[in-house]
Amino acid sequence: MKYVLFLLSAFLLVGCEASDQNDQIFTSDEHSILLILPERMGTNPFLNDIRIGIERFSEENNMHVNTIESKNEEQLYDYLSYYANEGYDLIVTGTYKAHDALYDVASEYSSQSFLIVDFFVDLPNVASITFQEQEASFLLGVLAGYITETNVVGMVAAMDVPLLQKWVTGYELGVHTVNPEAKVIIDYVGHFADPATAKDIAIEFARDNADFVAGAAAVGNYGVFEAALEEGFYTAGQDHDQLIIDPEHILISQLKMADEAVYHTLELFLNETFQGKEYTYGLKEEFIGVTHITHPTDSPLNHVINEEVLQVLNHYKEQIISKEIVIPNPLEDRQ
Template identity: 30%
Template sequence: MKKLSALIAAIMMAFMLAGCSLFSEEQPQGTQFDAKIGILLSDTGLGDGSFNDAAFQGLERARTDLNIVFDYREAPEGNYEEMLNELVEQDMTLIIGLGFSVQEAIEKVALENPEQQFLLIDGYSEVANVVSVTFKEQEGSFLVGVVAALTSESGVIGFIGGVDAPVIHRFEQGYIAGAKFANPTITVLSNYAGDFGDTALGGNIAQQQIDQNADFIYPAAGYTGVGAILKAQEHGVFAAGVDSDQFFIAEEAVVTSMLKKIDVVVYDLVSSLVQGNIDEAAFELGLAEDGVGLAEIRLAQLDATGQALLQDVQKKIISGEIVVPETKE
């Protein structure tokens, strides 16, 4: 995959504030596009500073660089099929579904519309007209675990998952494995919120972990995780962001973030589609493919030994010498 490029998030916000449409009314009459892209965002929608925003930025970049137009839908009520069918009716070249929660709906709609090409991000489908993209979240989370263990003074760190699902298990298990690799005596507290959209709940769970001496908290929980990060900042403890660089959320707490390079994936696949076809039916992206990674480390300084350890484990994961667990034992 192509290396991550710097994207300007302010473009998206300015566009949203201006109330502009993303589709044809903004284009000159008769404009011809190489591709028309539709996207159904995951539950938390735009403005999450993470998963959805990253995918949106990838499409914005594609719109700037390539001859494409795109439209999007949000489904906070869980009406995925309805939103997908609205996009199908617009005769899209490609329709993207974000998140494992949309998989059942996208497969149903794909089977009903076999000529329509779909892309499922964060799930694996065997339906013929659905291309699947999954990430090795455990590999990027392993690096976060190493950083957490090296910066923790209490010897206790925390993980907060959004829902009890395989994709979140990968975050959790990678984080635990990395932390214990760096410090075998580290204690890792782990809680599941059961919700991606409750900032107050995230703050409450973080408070419980802080009360148990956790001084580094890693949430993989959408808006719920934002609440946890803000609570960490309130108490002067460290945190890690997820999916995108979330340093801006809490600049006194976020040491680093596990990058899930959805923006790059979306851009590259749209680019491939414009140039020809997406030949592969499924992509699984980890450190070796530059699909996941670690944001800049701020606030906490790793000593030379810690920096060397972090670089060494990354090389060993890429080479296969370290195989990071992705499921609970």
């Protein structure tokens, strides 16, 4: 993979038209994909998952990939504007931070195909990958509500932004579905990479009698793990299988297989056609899930998750997949 890191000159080619687009986007002799990240990859492991999915697809299909890491949203807009005129088959970006810049650029360059991961942009030349995280977060809440002995559980989330409400609302609903009397405490770190503050919040929850504290704070989850080890409460991993970090306290991991979802969607573009629509993935598609229930893990079950607990979790998993119950998506009414 070739990384391109440079500042654009003052005479960006904003306003120039891109070449005509066909529904079959990978049509040239030398296929090319450009990944433009909204921030430095080192501060957000999720962005690395996007890159991994693109690289795997590109290597298997003999395609050329460039990756650019933006410093901020203004620079992201500049990069998107410039490269929309450079003849890439597909330009990829990701997260809610890219929404405004991508909407503006894609509106202007209607012949260029774009893909945004983890957010929705409603334009005919933008395909959007979104996830039903609230489904897996519901299962996490079911676990917390079912095993709590104090009837107090918590969640430490990164920021109070609409996207993260999928974690928060799903978790709360799961807890109260199996334990209506349980108290659910929620607080926000204010950043995606602040383990110290996340740890402080988790310790405060523990001292308020919470015996299960989930993290939805990105890098901040490592602070929650430290607090669990020190205070003795149970917790859960996020995005990846993190049970090995502390099997005594991390009971389960909520999974978000972004690399697999990106790879799968790019295959659809190659084998079928590019469509400017929302590709959404949940428990049914297996790009969202939890360890031990939807995805295997090398880590053994903690003694807290006995056969009865597994049966309860599997029961709700099957109900979600069959749509006997629907976990509301708080972003559904977005415009």
